[in-house]
Ligand SMILES: Cc1ncc(C[n+]2csc(CCOP(=O)(O)OP(=O)(O)O)c2C)c(N)n1
């Protein structure tokens with residue numbers, strides 16, 4: 001049961017939510033709300049943006065300024081919102097398909113700009129909402145409705161992608177470590193720049209049933225087994241890391257933030273006019 | 275004192291946007307619209323506004339919608355293929371009722387088509403390009419002066435009706451340079467969206483004002499909390515499957531514009547009084563047509579010109595009235611007959627309607643239109 005502070009951030013009038021019982025998305029929403037509440041964010045100045053997918057239904061349940069956009073495009077809506085009003089705290093939630101397939105281009109460009117938005121990627125390695133099709137993060141060999149013989153497309157490592165593209169804070173955890181998820185989202189929001197928090201979650205309904213993990217608990221147990229901390233992983237050989245999920249803060253650095261740069265540009269332009 | 279300048283149409287659209295209160299532009303370069311982005315990249319920072327070049331046209335419209343939700347008057351501009359890319363999010367702006375101006379400087383198509391050549395092949399895309407039902411407001415400027423003035427009008431209409439409004443320019447209008455009289459600030463009306471007066475706790479974001487069917491709009495950051503979605507939603511902005519709520523929402527999207535059709539529709543008539551031949555044309559084609567009409571008059575032919583300025587809503591009632599006194603209507607168009615169908619619908623059998631289409635990337639010569647007149651006169 002959420003604490004009162006967290007409950008305050010929920011639009012309970014709109015429950016029951018659409019997620020399947022046991023879906024990992026709820027754990028992540030709870031972690032996000034704990035992060036917002038403990039940072040003392042104000043609902044009227046907090047924007048939660050999302051694209052389309054099961055994960056992207058999250059903003060509807062959060063009592064803040066929320067926007068549910070088109071599939072893959074939430075980061076560009078969020079970019080407009082942040083640039084229009086830099087005083088807003090902007091968090092973007094999206095699924096793996098939303099983020100890396102249809103929205104892949106927007107994702108790398110948001111990283112490149114280093115705009116002050118926190119992207120929470122709910123990576124369940126499948127398309128949940130549309131019924132279990134393959135995603136750019138489905139592991140090789142896993143089954144999906146559009147990969148009935150097992151996936152052959154190599155998956156993306158979203159954190160490596162984000163770090164290479166310029167994001168300044170990049171962290172990963174699984175739904176088996178909800179405290180870490182909360183902590184990383186908090187750090188992401190505090191980071192002045194583009195932050196990516198990848199949360200490995202499960203879709204037992206679509207992915208699990210086809211891949212021998214039909215119950216939520218099977219998935220949580222698996223996450224516990226295969227998670228390795230970054231510190232440990234750094235000392236491991238590539239073969240040993242096969243099939244493991246590296247969790248931890250994978251990037252934390254400073255680079256000029258986009259909106260700050262733009263506000264400086266305005267000063268320069270106005271100086272020239274004056 | 276109003277200032278006089280020698281501007282390109284695209285520059286006039288950019289400056290008209292600023293005059294209309296625009297402080298946000300996001301887009302992706304494409305010929306023949308790029309000068310709009312280039313002008314605003316230079317001008318917006320000077321007034322504390324924002325310009326951002328996005329990674330593609332989809333990002334261009336999405337960021338502009340985001341900025342509008344956060345309280346700014348926002349615009350994006352593009353041409354043919356870019357306009358196609360914007361359609362999905364244009365639909366979101368209709369559904370979520372977000373004010374926005376979208377400029378399409380038409381070039382020849384389909385596909386990459388003719389980047390530097392004129393056409394009017396996007397008029398139906400402007401009306402029906404996105405999926406789903408909604409009302410469209412689109413202005414077609416025919417001069418540099420109008421590029422400026424209609425962009426202000428487009429912002430005003432988008433703020434008043436809470437929806438995207440389209441400027442459908444064509445390559446010739448966008449690229450031609452001519453004299454413009456820049457009106458003094460304060461000499462024209464600037465409309466701002468209706469803000470809620472309700473207490474934030476009582477705010478129902480999609481509850482329409484019965485006087486105009488338009489709900490007042492809060493901005494993210496101004497003390498109200500609300501939910502924006504492209505899903506069909508109820509008055510609270512939350513997804514609904516309730517048939518009556520769905521129907522109310524979709525019908526209101528159409529009705530809020532239809533109800534005020536008279537305020538929106540603009541058109542111009544020359545030599546209408548005694549015309550027996552009526553030319554109907556818009557955008558750059560209206561320039562050639564008018565010249566042809568004048569030449570025909572000098573030859574004693576009773577020819578008039580009707581120019582729709584709003585292509586949507588189409589001035590059909592007004593055209594029908596005029597058409598009932600003429601013997602024939604000629605529609606010269608830079609496409610294979612898109613607006614011709616609308617004209618036929620409007621004229622409704624009162625006079626025969628003849629199309630004259632040109633799709634070779636060139637603009638009609640006045641002599642082309644004059645010979646079309648002479649054929650029927
Ligand atoms: C333009 C467009 N293409 C396709 C879809 C259909 N669609 C809806 S959600 C989705 C994928 C969802 O997967 P993911 O982003 O991983 O989120 P999840 O549902 O797994 O949380 C797709 C393909 C759409 N809504 N819009």
Ligand code: SF4
Pocket residue numbers: 018019020022023024025054055124128129202203204205206
């Ligand atoms: S389909 Fe999968 S991702 Fe969607 S709610 Fe159900 S379990 Fe969650």
